[in-house]
Amino acid sequence: MIFNETVSLISLSLIIPAVAFALTVIAIWGNDFFKRLKDDKNPMEWLIIGIVIAFFGSVVDNLYWAFVLSYVYLSGHEISPDLELLGVSLNMLFRQICGIVAGYCHIRSYTQLKGNNTLNKKIWFSSSIIGVIYVMILSVFKR
Numbered sequence: 001m002i003f004n005e006t007v008s009l010i011s012l013s014l015i016i017p018a019v020a021f022a023l024t025v026i027a028i029w030g031n032d033f034f035k036r037l038k039d040d041k042n043p044m045e046w047l048i049i050g051i052v053i054a055f056f057g058s059v060v061d062n063l064y065w066a067f068v069l070s071y072v073y074l075s076g077h078e079i080s081p082d083l084e085l086l087g088v089s090l091n092m093l094f095r096q097i098c099g100i101v102a103g104y105c106h107i108r109s110y111t112q113l114k115g116n117n118t119l120n121k122k123i124w125f126s127s128s129i130i131g132v133i134y135v136m137i138l139s140v141f142k143r
Helices: 002-035 043-075 081-114 119-141
Strands: none
Touching: 002 043, 043 081, 081 119
């Protein structure tokens, strides 16, 4: 139990600089982000969009876990199933989906510079297939 509390406190102390840096990045690039949401984008604009999306997802995810870890530490209780389920749902939206979109934007920026416009499609297709296969394997081995 002491190890869990120590890890939680370390994580909580790191959330503050993580959110501070992320909010600063959003503040720096945020105006450019909204200006770049037009039809034709150059590589730098794709990069800016990806940066803002990634750091936005990070802020929301970190703030949620700051709340949960603080509650768990102060109450002495374990994470409730409802908070855990909400955390998994928010994780999908703000870490995974924001990460996928940000990754797409960063790779789109690179491929526009290098001329390999099929890389995103290859990554999306192959990683999606592997993800589905992984979940199928888990389902087979679940007791």
